[in-house]
Amino acid sequence: MAGDSAPLSVPSAGVTLAVHRSGTRTGPTVVLLHGYPDDHHVWDRVVPLLDDHDVVTYDARGAGESSAPSARAGYRVERLVDDLVAVLDAVRPDGGAVHLVGHDWGSVQLWAAVFAAGDDPRLRGRIASFVSISGPDLRLYGAYLRTSAREHRWRRLAGQLAKSSYILAFQVPVIPELVVRAAPDRVRQALARSQGLEEDHWADSFGTTAANGLNLYRANAFRSASSPLPEPTDIPVTLVIPVEDDFLSPFLYDGLSHYVRHLSRHEVSAGHWVPWTRPEAVASTVRETVSAAPGTN
Template identity: 70%
Template sequence: MAGDSAPLSVPSAGVTLAVRRTGTRTGPTVVLVHGYPDNHHVWDKVVPLLDDLDVVTYDVRGAGASTAPADRDGYRVERLIDDLVAVLDAVRPDGGPVHLVGHDWGSVQLWAAVFAAGSDDRLRGRIASYVSISGPDLRLYGAFLRDAFSRRRFGVLAEQLAKSWYIAAFQVPLVPELVMRRATRSVRRVLVRSQGLDDAHWSGSLARDGANGVNLYRANAFHALRTPAPASTTVPVTLVVPLRDAFLSPALYEDLPRAVDYLQRREVDAGHWMPWTEPALVAEVVRERISSPDAARTAQ
């Protein structure tokens, strides 16, 4: 029988996270992590399709029903990894393995956790597999930009920089927050029209989620771009590449096989917000990854 979805309050590194658990307690545990400017509701169409699994979602710090850190440093990727550990400790106190699924900034932060799983004792042996949707590891993103420039691949470089214009815009003090809080309806309308969404996609906390979430970019973007690429990971990964992603170029992931020992790449005819626009496909990919032989070996 499916469990209820009442939120569980989980303390972590100066914030309290709102965690929800649905499905069975006997199936594999799957943790779904949302991106910007969403909260856990972005998974609302996916979760019912995984109801025979133990499904966990949570609002990341500063979003939804979770509290916000006191300063910008509280949005560093390191703190986001702390949050994941706190959630895993709460839902799997036995230390058992879980399957991770991330979208957008959820994917960005989970890449950091996946690459840390071999060295961070809190994560060692706890990540059975990972499905990444529309969110690169920031260090690999930086390496891509440097490589494209050094190899004079200016067309590829220009394409991605044009898609990433908002990263620079979010560095401007106060203005992004003001836009998100004072022009929420306009922001919502633009995203709905340009991304093929519907108005039900956005919860009532969009203004707060968007204003707080710009600090993810301010705290991490340029710092991570200067950081050396991470060591390789043995965590099995399925990389989902939406070919109509308005924010990320498929070329970003060209060198990923060097960093991931067990990698499946799946290109799909979809836009950026796949959890909302293509929930059945997302659920299918998650099930395929969970049932794959390499994920089963990792979960042992």
């Protein structure tokens, strides 16, 4: 078992990322990326279950120990993909392929990288597989909403829009930041209770991380959802779908096989924070996905 006592500082597109590494360097490299409003600690229960892998976690820009960009444009998906490239260059300078695992916004940004890997020379051949947990590609999310409306699937459309209503609240200027910065403990406790989590699930940096991360939604939600649809990918993808997710409907992924040629789907009886509440299910799925991916280590 090998691990870093302090994070590796990796510069990327105007920020510095805090990168953590554990496990064994001789195993396959697995990169775990958290969502909103988490930092890398959301994987703390998964990482020990993958101790025979080379496990990399990092705090996304604006979260945890990583620095924040100076402008909202610094949170665009393109910059998040730049961050992944910087991390890969730091942990696998040999250009070897890695296995990606993302939750929530971690999954959203990794989808962008997976779909870009066919054309982006920085990523070509460097992604062996992808496990997506509770985070769709934003372009396909937008397509789902448009298709549901066009085909008069009003119940499905209304259900997902209700689950996503918080995104509109996040577009309000200033007020959301003031709330999470002024009363981070109350926000943290309320969210933990609603999701069946321990009240200390989030660290003391919750207020700053949550305030910064609002820009993920403001910089990307409507812009990316109306962007052209991606070309299909050959990278193997495994979906982990918590069927009790308060924020995302399982129906979101129904047409995904048109864009992912090698797709598996695992439903889990859990809520949104499945890496924390069902770490054994996540670790088992990661192991299966890594083992099935061809010709990587």
